[in-house]
Amino acid sequence: MNPVTLLVAVLSLVAGSVEARRRPQTVDVSRFPNTENPFSRTESLAHSMEKPYLDKNFQSRYYDYGGSTFIRGDKYIRLTPDLPDQRGWLMSKIPSMPDNFQIEVEFGIDGQGTSIYGDGMAIWLLNERVTQEGPVFGLRDNFKGTAIFLDTYKNNGPGKVFPYAMIMHGDGQTSYDQAHDGLANEIAGCSVRGLHNGREGNRIRITYVQGKFLSLETDYRGKHKWEKCFETNQVTINKPAFLGFSAQTGELSEYHDIYSIKVYSLDNPPASYAEVDYYLNGNKNAPIHESYSSHSSSSSSSSSSSSSGWGSFFLKTFLFILVVAGGYVGFTLYRAKQRRERDAFYL
Numbered sequence: 602m603n604p605v606t607l608l609v610a611v612l613s614l615v616a617g618s619v620e621a622r623r624r625p626q627t628v629d630v631s632r633f634p635n636t637e638n639p640f641s642r643t644e645s646l647a648h649s650m651e652k653p654y655l656d657k658n659f660q661s662r663y664y665d666y667g668g669s670t671f672i673r674g675d676k677y678i679r680l681t682p683d684l685p686d687q688r689g690w691l692m693s694k695i696p697s698m699p700d701n702f703q704i705e706v707e708f709g710i711d712g713q714g715t716s717i718y719g720d721g722m723a724i725w726l727l728n729e730r731v732t733q734e735g736p737v738f739g740l741r742d743n744f745k746g747t748a749i750f751l752d753t754y755k756n757n758g759p760g761k762v763f764p765y766a767m768i769m770h771g772d773g774q775t776s777y778d779q780a781h782d783g784l785a786n787e788i789a790g791c792s793v794r795g796l797h798n799g800r801e802g803n804r805i806r807i808t809y810v811q812g813k814f815l816s817l818e819t820d821y822r823g824k825h826k827w828e829k830c831f832e833t834n835q836v837t838i839n840k841p842a843f844l845g846f847s848a849q850t851g852e853l854s855e856y857h858d859i860y861s862i863k864v865y866s867l868d869n870p871p872a873s874y875a876e877v878d879y880y881l882n883g884n885k886n887a888p889i890h891e892s893y894s895s896h897s898s899s900s901s902s903s904s905s906s907s908s909s910g911w912g913s914f915f916l917k918t919f920l921f922i923l924v925v926a927g928g929y930v931g932f933t934l935y936r937a938k939q940r941r942e943r944d945a946f947y948l
C-alpha cells in the first residue's frame with residue numbers, strides 16, 4: 602500500500618474511534634432506575650444472624666457452631682477468645698445460597714497483643730458442610746469450595762503487608778499453603794492494614810454475580826465507606842454452598858467476634874463491580890465500562906471520566922501518528938537506498 606494511502610486510512614480509523622468514544626462508556630445511570638434498591642436486594646433470613654442470635658431455647662434455627670465458639674446474645678458470636686490454641690466455627694445448616702448475592706459481615710478482631718497477634722478468620726462457601734475443626738483458620742484442610750481468609754499473622758508472605766485478605770478455591774484435595782500464607786492458591790488478595798482493631802463497625806462485603814465477578818470490600822475504623830479490596834472473574838461459587846465462619850489462634854492470640862451477618866440475594870444483579878461502586882457506594886468516579894443500552898449518560902461522572910479519557914486519547918493518537926510518520930520516513934529512506942543501489946548496479 603502506498604504510504605500516503607496508509608496514512609489516510611489510519612487517520613480515518615482514528616476519526617472513527619473518536620465517534621465511538623463519544624458514546625457513553627461510563628456506568629449507565631439509567632440501568633437501575635430504582636435508586637433506593639438498585640439491585641433488588643432481598644435479605645435472605647435463612648443466612649442472617651443478628652442479636653440476640655439465638656431463640657429462647659438457646660438454639661439457632663439456621664446455624665450450628667462448635668469448637669471455641671460461644672454466643673452472647675447481647676454482644677457477639679465469639680469464634681475464639683483472646684487465648685492461645687483456640688479454634689471455633691459457625692456453619693449454616695442450609696446450603697441454599699442465592700445465585701447472586703451480597704454478604705455483609707460486621708466483626709471485630711483485637712486483643713491484648715498490640716504488635717503481634719494471630720491467626721485470623723475465614724469466611725467459607727463450602728460445597729460440603731464441614732463442622733470439623735482443623736488448621737485452616739479453625740476448620741479442616743482440603744476443603745471443597747471457596748474461602749476468603751482474613752489473615753492477621755504473617756507466616757511467610759514476602760512483600761505483603763498484614764493483615765492480608767485473600768480468596769482461594771479448594772477442590773477437596775489441594776491443601777492450604779500454610780507456610781506461605783496461602784500464596785500457592787491465592788486468586789486475589791489485598792492488604793487490610795488497620796483491620797485489627799477493637800471497634801465495632803468493621804465490615805466486609807462480598808458481592809458475587811454468577812459468570813461475572815466476585816468482589817471483596819472493606820469498611821473499618823469507623824470510616825463508613827466501602828473500599829474495594831479486590832474483584833475477580835476467576836471465582837465460581839458452586840452449589841451446594843454452605844456459608845460458614847471460623848477462626849483460630851496459635852501461640853499468639855486475638856479474639857474474633859462477629860456482630861452481625863447479613864446475606865442478600867441480588868435479583869437484578871450488577872454486571873460489574875463498577876456498578877456496585879456507582880450505585881451502592883455512590884462513587885460517581887467509578888471505573889468506566891461499556892454502556893449496556895443506548896441511553897446516553899449526562900451525569901457529571903461521564904464528563905469527568907470522558908475528559909480524562911480525552912487526554913489519554915490525544916496522547917495515544919499523537920504517539921500513533923508519530924509511529925506512522927516514522928515508518929513512512931523509514932520506508933522512503935529504504936526506497937531511496939534501494940534506488941541508489943539499483944542505479945549503482947546498472948552503472
Ligand SMILES: [Ca+2]
Pocket residue numbers: 720752753754755756782
Ligand atoms: Ca498467616
